[in-house]
Amino acid sequence: MARVQYTLLDDARPLPSSPLSLLTGLSCDKADGRWLLNDRTAISIRAARPDDTAMLQILVRGLSLKSRHLRFFHAIRELLPDLLAQFTRADPTQEMSLLALIQQDGQQMPVAMAQYVSAPYPERCDFAVVVADMWQRHGIGIRPLRNLICIASAAGLEMIEGDVLDENEPIRQLMKDMGFTLAPHPDGPYLMKAFKPLAPPAWKCYAWAALLSRGRVGGKSFSDHCVN
Ligand SMILES: CC(C)(COP(=O)(O)OP(=O)(O)OC[C@H]1O[C@@H](n2cnc3c(N)ncnc32)[C@H](O)[C@@H]1OP(=O)(O)O)[C@@H](O)C(=O)NCCC(=O)NCCS
Numbered sequence: 185m186a187r188v189q190y191t192l193l194d195d196a197r198p199l200p201s202s203p204l205s206l207l208t209g210l211s212c213d214k215a216d217g218r219w220l221l222n223d224r225t226a227i228s229i230r231a232a233r234p235d236d237t238a239m240l241q242i243l244v245r246g247l248s249l250k251s252r253h254l255r256f257f258h259a260i261r262e263l264l265p266d267l268l269a270q271f272t273r274a275d276p277t278q279e280m281s282l283l284a285l286i287q288q289d290g291q292q293m294p295v296a297m298a299q300y301v302s303a304p305y306p307e308r309c310d311f312a313v314v315v316a317d318m319w320q321r322h323g324i325g326i327r328p329l330r331n332l333i334c335i336a337s338a339a340g341l342e343m344i345e346g347d348v349l350d351e352n353e354p355i356r357q358l359m360k361d362m363g364f365t366l367a368p369h370p371d372g373p374y375l376m377k378a379f380k381p382l383a384p385p386a387w388k389c390y391a392w393a394a395l396l397s398r399g400r401v402g403g404k405s406f407s408d409h410c411v412n
Contacts, residue, residue, distance in 0.1 A: 232281040243294040255314040276339035298328035
């Protein structure tokens with residue numbers, strides 16, 4: 185795959201064709217639904233669905249050993265069925281996975297995924313993120329994470345946490361950029377605990393809006409959250 189030179193739009197304006205523009209009463213100046221590379225390649229973010237299992241496997245199988253180790257703490261070859269099921273359930277009070285996709289040769293290709301699992305709801309959730317190796321360091325990883333934080337906040341979760349390897353300078357830097365606190369981990373010096381208290385966000389992210397519009401958020405009323 186040829187490397188693409190690109191810049192991201194600072195304000196991540198949704199494209200006119202984005203479903204976001206079809207939702208009324210929504211001010212989404214910080215929404216991340218779709219944004220453009222400078223060659224006009226679009227990246228989009230959405231919740232992973234049950235029919236995304238092949239897409240998730242393509243992403244994981246394509247990761248370098250190092251990225252698999254940093255994301256899963258051991259070099260798994262592919263996602264086992266229980267993780268695949270978990271990553272495609274999309275229940276914001278329990279577990280949420282987001283996929284970042286690019287359009288390439290008429291096909292959607294996964295370039296990143298981020299997920300959280302709530303344990304227990306609503307006190308906290310654990311997150312993780314990975315970007316395909318050739319797409320790292322291009323401002324992609326922060327987007328699914330920001331959307332994930334919006335969804336977790338809107339779902340009423342009070343804290344988002346992640347275990348990160350001490351050697352993992354990129355995620356440690358990203359955590360600091362995103363206002364996470366890094367603290368020693370009880371399991372040993374090779375791990376750090378990253379955490380950030382959550383509050384209902386003042387804006388509605390694309391992925392959350394899409395879930396609401398598809399009626400995927402049942403049971404509880406979250407509609408007061410995330411709306412400007
Ligand atoms: C960590 C990871 C998700 C970052 O995603 P990314 O798309 O490459 O990161 P971004 O381009 O969005 O960078 C955002 C910020 O992260 C930090 N960062 C990213 N890569 C970095 C690197 N190689 N060195 C230092 N800081 C880095 C920087 O602060 C960067 O901001 P800047 O570009 O303004 O300097 C990606 O490197 C990855 O998938 N790594 C393997 C899996 C992993 O470590 N997952 C975390 C376990 S939870």
